[in-house]
Amino acid sequence: MSTELSSVSLLEMRGIHKRFPGxxxxxxxxLALHAGEVLALLGENGAGKSTLIKMLGGAHQPDEGDILIDGSPVTIDSATAAQEAGVAVIYQEFNLVPELTVAENLFLGREKTRFGLVDLSGEKGEAKRWLERIGLGIDPDVKCGQLTVAQQQVVEIVKALAFDARILVMDEPSAVLTDQEVEKLFEVVRDLKESGIGIIYISHRLDEIDAIADRLLVLRDGQYIGEGQVSETDRDTLIEMMVGRSLEEEFPPRDVEKGEEVLRAEGLNRGRAVQDVSFSVRAGEIVGFAGLVGAGRTETMRLIAGADVRESGDIRVRGEEVEVRTPRDAIAAGICLLSEDRKGEGLVLSHSSVDNFGLPNLVRFSRSGWINERAEREEFERYRGEISIKVAGPDQLAGELSGGNQQKVVLAKWLARHADVILFDEPTRGIDVGAKYEIYQLMNRLAAEGKAIVMVSSELPEILGMSDRILVMREGRLVGEIENSPETTQEDVLVLAMEEIATG
Amino acid sequence: MKKFLAEYGMVLVLLALCALFSLLTLKQESATGSAAATRVAVEVEAGVPPGSHVFVVGAAKKPSGEFAGLVASELEKGEVVEVTQVIGTPRDLRQAWDAAKADGKTPEALVVSGDVLKWTILPALAEESADLQLIQPTERMVSDFLKRGNLLAIVDRIVVIAVMAIGMTLVILTGGIDLSVGSLVALSAVIATLVMKMMGGLEAGGGAVWTGFLAATLACGLIGAMAGFLVARFEVAPFITTLAVMLIARGVAFMMTGGFSIYQVPESITWLGRGSTLGIPNTVVVLVVFYAAAHVLMRHTRWGRYIYAVGGNEEAARLSGVPVKQILLFVYFVCGLCAGFGGCIQASQLATGAPNLGVMFELSVIAAVVVGGTSLSGGSGRIMGTLIGAFIISVIQNGMNLLGFDSYLQQVVLGAVILFAVLLDKARQKGTATVKH
Structure with a gap:
């Protein structure tokens, strides 16, 4: 499926090589991208997608190969050069100054001036025109820090367009959005497509690819694997291209006898975020928490894990009430939390994998304060083999690992605690297909060992594929419970999660 | 190789500095002392036939004349040669020479040293007597920098800063800072000497000294713990908290003394800062013991690991069950203790307690920690790095003093060194970031 001979590609990358030490x-x-199309760039973490798009953003230069725009070679060696070439890359971390308004952010670095002073009203007027076109009613006077993540993303897109970008690269734009927000994002993307902008779209969510992309291109281990029309590529083939082997199923099967009740939360409260939440989890059970972003699921988990202090409510483990005021208390009671924010809350990125692994377990690995480093390392090596953590060695820094392996290090550190209750908050966010499957297998294994497992997820297929029971939260309250079966559909959950539908 | 440089780069810098100053302060030094005199005497006895007449010549000025005296007495003891001591001016030498010549005992050899070598009379005498031997002690190249006295001076000058830097390293590893340590040095010295004064002053015994030191150190530890409590419990920025403590402690030190120094302390106060144990200066002992203990704490104990974790990612540490608040309290407590003990050493070295001690010490201490490779953002650094950092600063100061740099220039150089260390740290972080896989 090569480029059509009749038209010159908007963007072409030819024979690109990039080598880092080792x-x-x-x-x-x-890679070829035409005007007015959405090209999905697919591949597992570490496949080379980020490196490739960083070349378009000017952060990396190819060691070999050419980048052509409208058929003529260009050199993109800085962010400015990328702008001049008409390329805009929207990374997962936004480049917005939270303390500045939307309009100020849009014109940051190229302020409109009159008599040497910033022309505020001129900027505002132009910002307004742009935002009316695709801005979903964002007020140009609002500070960016007050916008939702989705709105910030739109501001980023508008910023790119205001620079006359003709090529837009989006790195996992949907990772931080709710389903509704993703739908709005797609409207924006379709709009841009119509106006002849070429879009490279990176996502781990295969459903989205079907919904938005025209063509797809797969990388694996830094190599070009293949490309095709989205409509002509079925999902199994696609996954096989990405992981290099066929996955029979997205979710591993599980058959576990459920035991006695392990965790019971009774009337948990914290402000508006968590209101009178009660539920229980039995040994061997996986309970899925569904709901929109901001429904209070994460906040509920944090109360149980002692990360935040609850205003009222009881927590019982195996029938006994436990005092949970700090994470330390929760850990002692056998409750541990795999936070949704691995990098911010799960790991000390600048420290070694083994140090991260040992942190909650040092009491076990030390006697009267002295650490037995050998025991610590041996145990780490055991888990490294058991759940196949891919690290160069125990001393490799946690920050250098891929998302999946970071999650495994976090998992290993909690497994070593032999906790009874494991709270998974978005366990597979930002993790590639292959590693996802392994995480699911591990969750099943833990359930089989008699642990009580709670999983918060914003991905409905994951909720449906993994949970025994589904609890749905909305605006801080538990609004429904579904005994999961193969017949349960995403609609069943959504009806509960969204108020408009529920009341309407 | 990169890893080696990252871990030990600063050791190499320190060694390079020592080598540089050793070479730069190298100079010729005439032999002095009885050992050299014996050597010269042996040389003479071997070099001339027995029974020869030998002149030992020395200038009237002290070192040369003294040395000549020593050589002469050595030779007299040997009774192998006939010795005439000539100490004075070239004129004295001429008179002695002429007198000997008149007696028919023209000297076969002249032992000369120091300034005598420059006398113009020597070539003249050599012309008169063809087989006259000139014997002079071999001169040695000596580096002022490497002299034992100088090396100990380096330790003496840095010991206070280095001890304080241990506590500061712990605080900085948690991502904090402690500006109060300089004031605590003054407060500690004042408390220690006041206690000694109250317990008998000049006549007080060793017990008073130790009571004073203990009270002062504990008081500073307590103040540190209070600062730590504010930082941990109320999440006040460490910079502000310790800035306030810095002002309070300094003010209290002045109030306690009415602004005067306290001299009424027993002689034995100087044991800690100037004395020695088994021939090893106590300051050296203090450094070795303190740094060894801190190293073990940070590398091999749970609390050490927790300190690193709190600095690396406080929230991740908290969620992993690390008692973050206790750790913060602990590091500021230790920092106070170290500053307090530093103040005791300072008081001991000066045999005085004064409220104006330790001014700006906090900056030297922070500089030592940073030069030693501890990151101000917390979570990474090494205790031994701090020791090396302290020595780098001290060696540079000492070297510049020996070379006669003026003090203004010294400040410029020190500032440059700190910038260099920070840039090196940045480069090192980049280095490890790209060396992954």
């Missing part, structure tokens, strides 16, 4: 990050990669 790794051939990109090996003879080709």
């Amino acid at each position: 790794v051939h990050a990109l090996n003879e990669v080709h």
Whole structure:
């Protein structure tokens, strides 16, 4: 499926190579993008997608190969050069100053001036025109820090367009959005497509690819694997291209006898975020928490894990009430939380994998304060083998690992605690297909060992695929419970999660 | 290789500095002392036939004349040669020479040293007597920097800063800072000497000294713990909290003394800062013991690991069950203790307690920690790095003093060194970031 001969591609990358010390990050990669199309760039974490798009953003330069725009070669060696070439890359971390307004952010670095002073009203007027076109009613006078993540993303897109970008690269734009917000994002993307902008779209969610992309291109281990029309590529083939082997199923099967009740939360309260939440989890059970972003699921988990202090409510483990005021109390009671924010809350990125692994377990690995480093390392090596953590060695920094392996290090550190209750908050966010499957297998294994497992997830297929029971939260309250069965549909859950539908 | 440099780069810098100053302060030094005199005497006895007449010549000025005296007495003891001591001016030498010549005992050899070598009379005498031997002690190249006295001076000058830097390293590893340590040095010295004064002053015994030191150190530890409590419990910024403590402690030190120094202390106060144990200066002992203990704490104990974790990612540490608040309290407590003990050493070295001690010490201490490679953002650094950092600063100061740099220039150089250390740290972080996989 090569480029049509009749038209010159908007963007072409030819024979791209990039080498970092010890790794051939990109090996003879080709990519062509036409005006007015959405090209999905797919691949597992570490496949080379980020490296490739960083070349378009000016953060990396190819060691070999050419980048052509409208058929003529360009050099993109800085963010400014990318702008001049008409390329805008929207990374997962936004480049917005939270203390400045939307309009100020849009014109940051290229302020409109009159007589040497910033022309505020001129900027506002132009910002308004842009925002009316695709801005979903965002007020240009609002500070960016007050916008939702979705709105900030739109501001980023508007910013790119205001620079006359013709090529838009979006790195996992939906990772932080709710389903509703994703739908709005798609409207914006379709709009841009109509106006002849070429879009490279990176996502782990295969459903989205079907919904938005025209063509797809797959990388694996830095190599070009193949490309095709989305409509002509079925999901199994796609997954096989990405992981290099076929996955029989997205979710591993599980058959576990459920035991006695392990965790019971009774009337948990904290402000408006968590209101009178009660539920219980039995040994061997996986309970899925569904709901929109901001429904109070994460906040509920944090109360149980002692990360935040609850205003009222009881927590019982195996029938006995436990005092949970701090994470330390919760850990002592056998409750542990795998936070949704791995990098911010789960790991000390600048420390080694083994140090991270040992942190909650030092009491076990030490006697009267002295750490037995050998025991610590041996145990880490055991888990490293058991759940196949891919690290160069125990001393490799946690920050250098891929998302999936970071999650495994976090998991290992909690497994070593032998906790009874494990709270997974978005356990597979930002993790590639292959590693996701392994995390699911591990969750099943833990359930089989008699642990009580709670999983918060914003991905409905994951909720449906993994849970025994589904609890749905809305605006801080528990609004429904579904005994999961193969017949349960996403609609069943959504009806509960969204108020408009529920009341309407 | 990169890893080696990252871990030990600062050791190499320190060694390079020592080598540089050793070379730069190298100079010729005439032999002095009885050992050299014996050597010269042996040389003479071997070099001339027995029974020869030997002149030992020394200038009237002290070192040369003294040395000549020593050589002469050595030779007299040997009774192998006939010795005439000539100490004075070239004129004295001429008179003695002429007198000997008149007696028919023209000297076969002249032992000369120091300034005598420059006398113009020597070539003249050599012309008169063809086989006259000139014997002079071999001169040695000596580096002022490497002299034992100088090396100990380096330790003496840095010991207070280095002890304080241990506590500061712990605080900085948690991502904090403690500006109060300089004031605590003054407060500690004042408390210690006041206690000694109250317990008998000049006549007080060793017990008073130790009571004073203990009280002062504990008081500073308590103040540190209070600062730590504010930082941990109310999440006040460490910079502000310790800035306030810095002002309060300094003010209290002045109030306690009415602004005067306290001299009424027993002689034995100087044991800690100037004395020695088994021939090893106590300051050296203090450094070794303190740094060894801190190293073990940070590398091999749970609390050490927790300190790193709190600095690396406080929230992740908290969620992993690390008692973050206790850790913060602990590091500020230790920092106070170290500053307090530093103040005791300072009081001991000066045999005085004064409220104006330790001014700006906090900056030297922070500089030592940073030069030693501890990141101000917390979570990474090493105790031994701090020791090396302290020595780098001290060695540079000492070297510049020996070379006669003026003090203004010294400040400029020190500032440059700190910038260099920070840039090196940045480069190192980049280095480890790209060396992954």
